[in-house]
Amino acid sequence: MADYDYDLFVIGGGSGGVRAARVAAGDTGARVALAEEDRYGGTCVIRGCVPKKLMVFASEFSDVAEVGSAYGWNMTAGSFDWQSFRGHLNTELDRLEGVYRSLLKNSGVETFDARAKLVDKHTVALSTGETKTAKTILIATGGRPVRPDLPNAHLGIVSDDIFHLETLPKSILIIGGGYIACEFACILHGLGVEVTQYYRGAQILRGFDDEARGLIAESMRERGIDLATGTNIVEMGPASDDHSGATPTASDAAMGASAAQAADLAGESSATGGPIWVKSTNGHERVFDTVLFATGRDPNSTDMGLDAVGIETGRRGEIVVDAYSRTAADSVYAIGDVTNRVNLTPVAIREGMAFVETAFKDNPTAVDHELIPSAVFTQPEMGTVGLSEEAAREQEEVEIYCTSFRPMRTAFAGQSDRVLMKLVVSVASRKVLGCHIVAPNAGEMIQLAGIAIKMGATKEDFDRTVAVHPTMSEEIVTMKTPMRTA
CATH class of the missing domain: 3.50.50.60 (FAD/NAD(P)-binding domain)
Known part of the structure; x- marks a missing residue:
């Protein structure tokens, strides 16, 4: 058997790569190393989900005085201090990066603050000039925002x-x-x-x-x-x-x-x-x-030596993998946004866990990419799981249960905000094929609805559930008559 420096070398210190590295090291005792050219935590923690959500929270305070006044509070709207917020934000991101580094260190993972690229299917070259070998290599380099091909x-x-x-x-x-x-x-x-x-x-x-x-x-x-x-x-x-x-x-x-x-x-x-x-x-x-x-993101796969080992990429540069995240090079795997499957942080983490099961626990595990709940943090938010009405009706006959109304909290304040609750139901099986919520905190609601829909809940299962009153989400279980059949 060849003697390698490591059992696993991970390229990329985002959520998926870090989870795979530390679980492989902690659960199986594998010798693991990880290289990250930028900040640990990747897109989600450093320049995506986490700072964005904190900015969402900050932006939602803009109408507090107006709403509060309607409820009897003597409030005056102030101005937003970007410098103060930005300082707190950077402190929090520094703390989270430290957490990621500590998780790796405490799991016994050796880290390199360097860019890594493939030399062959068992060797990586680091921007520090070092070369490292590994029995298995995992690419988890994520994606990057792109600019249009436009002058200036x-x-x-x-x-x-x-x-x-x-x-x-x-x-x-x-x-x-x-x-x-x-x-x-x-x-x-x-x-x-x-x-x-x-x-x-x-x-x-x-x-x-x-x-x-x-x-x-x-x-x-x-x-x-x-x-x-x-x-x-x-x-x-x-x-x-x-x-x-x-x-x-x-x-x-x-x-x-x-x-x-x-x-x-x-x-x-x-x-x-x-x-x-x-x-x-x-x-x-x-x-x-x-x-x-904000015109799209491409996989981070350029200048990584993929051609040298026969790894196939797609039209946008995504690394082509099978159901078990294996590339065409049998010792090289890829997970997360660099594969352009479902580009969500929890999916990358799930793929990282499945990789460890497959490559280090002799338990080939494929990730189920169906019925994944997600949220769009607009104002109001949208939470969604399953098929849209348009996609569902192309597959089979469906019933649409839908209601839109002014939520109590802001209606009392005289605001015109509206929310939407919608279920897409199969006429044949009665299963709920899709749930779509547009409302404050829709992301919190869709997580729970996603459990029921993933389990195969029918419309009648929803109907048998007693409503929590007064809430916006009670409408999900009180819509008895379909608005239309499509």
């Missing part, structure tokens, strides 16, 4: 950059209609930024239930986000006096101000170094402090 696209920022802004812009244009674009539109609007969003498609949140995403779009517009669908960016560049005819944003402070005047009035401008002129497909020209591209 470098003037804009991507989602990773949001958390490093020295100051918040007065105005921002967000390009994209996926969940990242919509979440940051709501977050930044809640923090006091004037938000415009362009999406080239007919409706945001493609792939989600039409009724649910329609309500979110309506709610975003009602809150004051300038959401323009069927619209894309065609040109952009540094703003100058030549663009004085462009439509000014609110941060210009005076209608008709030139782009140069707007920059002066906005004080310190965006992280891009100055205001940006944008021309859209509808012919409009506007000036924004910052442009955020």
Whole structure:
């Protein structure tokens, strides 16, 4: 048997890679090493889920005074202090990175703060100049945001950059209609930024239930986000006096101000170094402090030596794997966003655990990627599990149970917010094929609904469940009559 430096070498220190490394070392006694070129914790902990959710929490305080006043509290709305929040955020992210490093150390995993690439199917080369061998190699390098192929696209920022802004812009244009674009539109609007969003498609949140995403779009517009669908960016560049005819944003402070005047009035401008002129497909020209591209993410698989060992990649660079996360090189596995299967942190963690079962416990385990609950942290949130109405009716005849109403908390305060509760039910089997919730804390609700639906609950199982009153979620078990059959 060949003598290797390690039983397992993990490339990537995100949630999936760290879980696989420490479980393999802790549960099986394997000799494990891990290399990470950036910060431990990966996209989720450092530049994704965690800091984004903390920003969601921060943005939700913007209407506390208004709602509180309706409930009899004498409250005055204050201003948001980005510097104070950013300081607390960075402290928390530093703490979480320390937790990840400690978990690895305490499990006996040797770590390298370096970039790693494959030399052959048992060897990795580190950016430090070292070379290490391992019986098994796991690639867990995640994904990265991409910029469009557009002149001057470098003037804009991507989602990773949001958390490093020295100051918040007065105005921002967000390009994209996926969940990242919509979440940051709501977050930044809640923090006091004037938000415009362009999406080239007919409706945001493609792939989600039409009724649910329609309500979110309506709610975003009602809150004051300038959401323009069927619209894309065609040109952009540094703003100058030549663009004085462009439509000014609110941060210009005076209608008709030139782009140069707007920059002066906005004080310190965006992280891009100055205001940006944008021309859209509808012919409009506007000036924004910052442009955020949220137009997709690609797997982090470039310049990793994959070709040298015969590992196949897909159209976007995703590493092709089988059901057990094995690549074409029998000693190399890949998990998480770099495989572009289901790009969610809990899925990467589950794939990491299944990898350990397969490669180190002689228990081949495939991850079930069906019926995975997820949430979109817009305002209001969307929680979803299973099939949309549109996808379900392409497969079989379904009944649709749906209700939309004003929730008690904000209706009392005179606000127009609406929520949605929706079940998609198979006519033949009576199983609930999909559940879609648009409401405050929808992510918390869908986690529990996901358990029932994963177990194969029928509509009658929902009907037999006694409602918790008064709650928004009670509507999920009190809808008795289908609105339509599709």
